[in-house]
Amino acid sequence: MNFVFRGDELLVRQDAAELPAAFEPVPDAFLPVGVLEGRYARATWLAREAVAPEGFEFRKLRSLFGVMDEGLVAVAGRAYQIAEWARTHRFCGACATPTERVAGERCARCPACGMVAYPRISPAMMVLIKKGEAVLLARHLHHPAQFFTALAGFVEAGESIEETVHREVYEEVGLRVRDVAYFGSQPWPFPHSLMLAFTAEYESGEIRVDENEIAEAGWFGPGDVMPKYPPRGFSIAGELIHAHLPRG
Numbered sequence: 166m167n168f169v170f171r172g173d174e175l176l177v178r179q180d181a182a183e184l185p186a187a188f189e190p191v192p193d194a195f196l197p198v199g200v201l202e203g204r205y206a207r208a209t210w211l212a213r214e215a216v217a218p219e220g221f222e223f224r225k226l227r228s229l230f231g232v233m234d235e236g237l238v239a240v241a242g243r244a245y246q247i248a249e250w251a252r253t254h255r256f257c258g259a260c261a262t263p264t265e266r267v268a269g270e271r272c273a274r275c276p277a278c279g280m281v282a283y284p285r286i287s288p289a290m291m292v293l294i295k296k297g298e299a300v301l302l303a304r305h306l307h308h309p310a311q312f313f314t315a316l317a318g319f320v321e322a323g324e325s326i327e328e329t330v331h332r333e334v335y336e337e338v339g340l341r342v343r344d345v346a347y348f349g350s351q352p353w354p355f356p357h358s359l360m361l362a363f364t365a366e367y368e369s370g371e372i373r374v375d376e377n378e379i380a381e382a383g384w385f386g387p388g389d390v391m392p393k394y395p396p397r398g399f400s401i402a403g404e405l406i407h408a409h410l411p412r413g
Contacts, residue, residue, distance in 0.1 A: 166184050166201065166204050166205065166206040166207070166237075166240075167184055167185050167186075167195070167207060167208075167209075168184065168198065168206065168207070168208040168209075168240075168241055168244035168245070168248070169185065169208075169209055169210070169211060170208065170209070170210045170211070170244075170245055170248050170249070171210070171211045171212070171213060171215050171223045172213055173225060173226060173245065173249075173355075173356070174223035174224055174225055174226075175223065175224055175225075175226055175229065175241055175245070176211075176217060176221055176222075176223055177221065177222065177223075177224055177229070177233075178220060178221055178222075179220055179221060179222045180220075182224070182229060182232050182233050183233075184237075185218075185221060194209055194251065195207040195208065195209045196208050196209065196247050196248060196251055198240065198243055198244045198247055199240065199243070201236060201237065201240050202236075206240055206244060207244075208244035208245070208247050208248040209248060210248045210249070210251075210252045226238070226241060226242060226245060226354060226355075227355070229241065230398075230399050231398070231399065235398060239352075241354075242352060242353075242354035243352065243354070245354045246284055246352075246354050246356070246357050247271070247284060249356065249357070250271075250273075250282075250283075250284040250285060250357075251273070254273040254282045255273075257275035257277065257278060257280050258280065258282065259275065259278055259280045260275065260277055260278045260280075262275050262276065262277040262278070264276075264282070267281070271283065271284060284357070285357045286357060286358070286359050287319060287320075287357055287358045287359070288319070288320045288326065288358070288359050288361060289317060289318060289319045289320065289353070289358045289359070289360050289361070290317065290318060290320065290326055290329045290330050290333065290360075290361050290362075290363060291315045291316070291317040291360055291361070291362045291363065291401065291402060291405065292315055292316050292317075292330050292333070292334060292342070292345070292362070292363045292364065292365050293315040293316075293348075293362075293363075293364050293365075293405050293406060293409055294315075294316070294334065294340065294342055294364075294365050294366075294367055295364060295365070295366055295367065295409065296366075296367035296384055297386070298386050298387050298411050298412070299384040299385055299386030299387075299389075299411060300384070300385055300386075300406070300409055300410075300411060301315075301316070301338065301340075301367075301372075301382060301383070301384055301385075302314060302315070302382065302383065302385055302392060302394060302406070303315075303316055303337070303338065303374070303379050303380075303381065303382035303383075304379070304380045304381050304382070304392070305317075305378060305379060305380065306377070306378060306379065306380050307378075311393070312392075312393055312394050312395050312402075313392035313393060313394050314394055314395055314402045314406065315362070315402055315405055315406060316333055316334055316337050316338065317333070317360070317402075318332075318333035318336075318337070319358075326361055327345055330342070330345050330363055330365060331345075334365070335370075336375055336378075337374065337375045337378055337379050337382075338372050338373065338374055338375070338379065338382050339370050339371065339372060339373030339374075340367060340368075340369070340370040340371075340372065341368040341369045341370050342365035342366060342367060342368055343365065343366050343368045344365060344366040345363050345364075345365045346363060346364050346365070347361070347362075347363055348362040348363055348364055348401075348405055348408070349362050349401055349404065349405070350362065350401070351400065351401035353400070353401075360400075360401055362401045362402070362404075362405045364405075364409065372384075385411060386411045387411045387412060389411070391410070391411075394406050
């Protein structure tokens with residue numbers, strides 16, 4: 166399986182959103198990704214100005230959710246992160262010397278100063294706040310699908326994931342929470358995140374949205390009309406919300 170990227174776009178067939186069986190001309194560097202159902206997967210990238218071969222097109226990874234097999238989309242996300250890491254670490258970030266691949270591991274090393282670079286993973290948290298039978302959902306200003314969803318944010322340097330939950334909740338909606346409980350995780354290749362999902366119980370405060378991040382937020386309980394939220398199978402946000410939907 167060949168995962169060929171142009172930025173964050175994947176090369177697929179126009180008629181079936183399938184991967185190319187072969188790719189010519191072969192780029193200089195294909196990187197190993199892994200094995201899916203006995204098929205070897207590898208990834209590479211092309212220049213931003215690259216044109217898709219006849220019968221193919223470049224598509225954003227997000228557009229392939231629900232179109233391409235779920236397992237294949239997951240591997241595509243992994244392939245994208247590996248290709249993007251390799252593309253952005255061709256030179257040392259400390260002295261600008263061209264890097265070399267380290268045999269036996271996914272690592273780029275500078276032959277001049279010895280600096281090493283591994284694929285970047287940025288941890289982020291997502292939290293669904295519960296207040297009795299109601300849950301808090303928010304619409305983020307910059308969310309491309311305009312879903313109402315759980316609150317989320319990146320972990321800052323020197324911060325625990327639990328501290329991130331409390332900080333982000335207070336910054337985004339002005340609430341205090343307690344009883345933070347882990348729900349699940351999902352690698353999220355936009356661009357290189359690991360999303361850790363939680364639930365938390367409301368403790369105090371009134372909703373006060375950060376207008377730089379949140380368009381609107383509110384409590385939704387039994388009998389309320391639920392807004393549009395992420396579907397199951399698309400992201401962990403959909404699974405988190407579906408598992409805690411108000412009943413009745």
